[in-house]
Amino acid sequence: MPDEETDADQLASSVGACIVGHRERANLEGATLARAAGMAPAYLWRVEQGRTLPSLRNLARLAKALGVSLSVLLEEADISPVNMDNRPYDRG
Template identity: 30%
Template sequence: MEKDINDDNELERYLGNAIRDLRQKHGLTIADVAERAGISRGMLSKIENSQTATSLDTLSKLAQALGISLSTLFKGYNIPEGGAQHVKNDKGMQVVRRGTKHGHTYQLLAYDQGPTKLFEPFLISMDDASEVFPTFEHPGTEFLYMLQGKIEYRHGQQTYLLEPGDSLTFRGEVPHGPEQLVELPIRFLSITIYPTSAG
């Protein structure tokens, strides 16, 4: 298999920059580090400027001279680029669902998940003592976590009093939804995890 020269250059550049940054961070000169590592100043300068490849033995000596382990020298190399979705407080997408017109607010906290929806996290707020309580049925598993207020929540034939810090996990196919708003305002997280087809 042919070696990609660009990969080598990328690694040399990364190591050169990492060594220079660490040296400068500790207030050390090229002469200081070269002497501690037992290599010439010219060699260290070439390593820092990615003008030469170096052995693991030399890298190990340089790491010791800088007071770090060899693995620490490589820890930032080839890390995948991040792609997290950050939704700021109160910036979740407002979603219309049954009950929205009756004092219930649904904020979707993550979206744009691609063609297959894996999960849906909602922040649900209820600040109106409406008697309209929607009932839901959907595939997957739902997890509720109570943040504020008190609510009596129905799942099938059972009801559960949820207070701050309480959680409830259940199958979404069974009819479920609020039964009674006990103490307002109410805020809770609702996370639905959808089944994925095997294969």
């Protein structure tokens, strides 16, 4: 397994940092936010640590629980590492 982070790993880290920032500004514990968003605290921890990239639905649930729009939740996310090349696929 290479040590180099993929663009998805970097994006997940950036999104997680955005969520942590909003949660801390709202003065919420992780478990409290997780309950308000209807998700497991362990899942939210993985998202905040950048270990998993949440679905759009889960991002919307987090934004709603934090009382912000989805665009505000993600406005500081760094999308610069995202690779714009198409993924290869096998037509076979």
